[in-house]
Amino acid sequence: MSRINDVGGMQGFAAIEEEADEPPFHSDWEAHVFAINRALMGRGVYNLDEFRDAVEQMAPQHYLDSSYYEKWLHAISTLLVRKGVVSAEEISAGQVSHD
Amino acid sequence: MSGEHHGTDATLAAQVRHVEALLEERGLVDPAELDRALEAFLARASPANGSRVVARAWLDAGFRARLLADGNTALVELGLSMGGGLQEQRLKVVENTADAHNVIVCTLCSCYPIALLGPSPTWYKSEAYRSRVVREPRAVLAEFGFDLDPAVAITVWDASAETRYLVLPRRPAGTHGLDERSLAALVTRNGLIGVAAV
Numbered sequence: 001m002s003r004i005n006d007v008g009g010m011q012g013f014a015a016i017e018e019e020a021d022e023p024p025f026h027s028d029w030e031a032h033v034f035a036i037n038r039a040l041m042g043r044g045v046y047n048l049d050e051f052r053d054a055v056e057q058m059a060p061q062h063y064l065d066s067s068y069y070e071k072w073l074h075a076i077s078t079l080l081v082r083k084g085v086v087s088a089e090e091i092s093a094g095q096v097s098h099d
Numbered sequence: 100m101s102g103e104h105h106g107t108d109a110t111l112a113a114q115v116r117h118v119e120a121l122l123e124e125r126g127l128v129d130p131a132e133l134d135r136a137l138e139a140f141l142a143r144a145s146p147a148n149g150s151r152v153v154a155r156a157w158l159d160a161g162f163r164a165r166l167l168a169d170g171n172t173a174l175v176e177l178g179l180s181m182g183g184g185l186q187e188q189r190l191k192v193v194e195n196t197a198d199a200h201n202v203i204v205c206t207l208c209s210c211y212p213i214a215l216l217g218p219s220p221t222w223y224k225s226e227a228y229r230s231r232v233v234r235e236p237r238a239v240l241a242e243f244g245f246d247l248d249p250a251v252a253i254t255v256w257d258a259s260a261e262t263r264y265l266v267l268p269r270r271p272a273g274t275h276g277l278d279e280r281s282l283a284a285l286v287t288r289n290g291l292i293g294v295a296a297v
């Protein structure tokens with residue numbers, strides 16, 4: 001069974017938008033998500049396969065509506081709860097709104 | 100940015116600070132260390148690495164043969180690696196010729212030779228590129244302003260968590276006598292992905 005991330009060959013997506021002189025990160029929070037993820041994998045809290053799996057488990061609509069590092073934030077949060085590092089309530093205490 | 104944002108930038112920034120604070124409380128991250136690690140990573144992982152590999156391959160036939168046979172081992176000769184500080188991935192270098200062109204993608208997510216090219220551009224990670232380049236590569240190349248000769252065959256390489264690809268572009272005509280640094284300056288990130296000639 002394929003999941004929503006398995007888009008190879010799928011039709012209907014728009015033209016490719018290339019951004020001139022694109023920076024590595026568009027916002028500070030994206031750089032932090034990137035750095036936090038590396039730190040957590042480096043410490044063995046989870047591994048790369050678990051991380052990818054957590055991204056790929058996202059509900060299709062949520063996956064398609066999320067920017068790249070938003071998907072990462074979602075996966076990190078999912079894994080932190082799954083690994084018992086933090087509780088779901090603690091994570092959601094920071095969420096102002098979702099949708 | 101794509102304008103497809105689920106959360107707003109400010110909301111997401113606040114949530115990231117919140118998660119980071121929780122992790123700091125548990126002693127899992129240190130903000131100063133995060134900044135240092137990020138800075139060091141960005142200084143190390145840049146398309147300049149990939150360009151240097153290509154320039155060396157153009158100048159040194161022995162290196163080129165070793166690079167195509169076993170990318171990871173050849174990288175060591177230039178003081179480079181695919182590790183980027185985490186688990187090392189296999190590198191497969193694919194060579195463009197007069198009648199064969201190569202393009203890389205990760206249809207499932209965003210696998211990319213980050214140690215050699217730096218963080219990937221947003222378009223590489225977009226559903227549009229990932230879905231379309233395997234179905235209509237020639238049309239996708241044309242959108243990048245690259246009109247490949249119809250007689251040239253295209254191979255699209257789909258990267259995985261374990262194996263990453265890098266395109267070895269053809270050396271442009273009229274570049275005899277240029278040294279490694281000058282040749283490296285001709286190589287672009289898009290050429291190393293395969294959506295540009297060089």
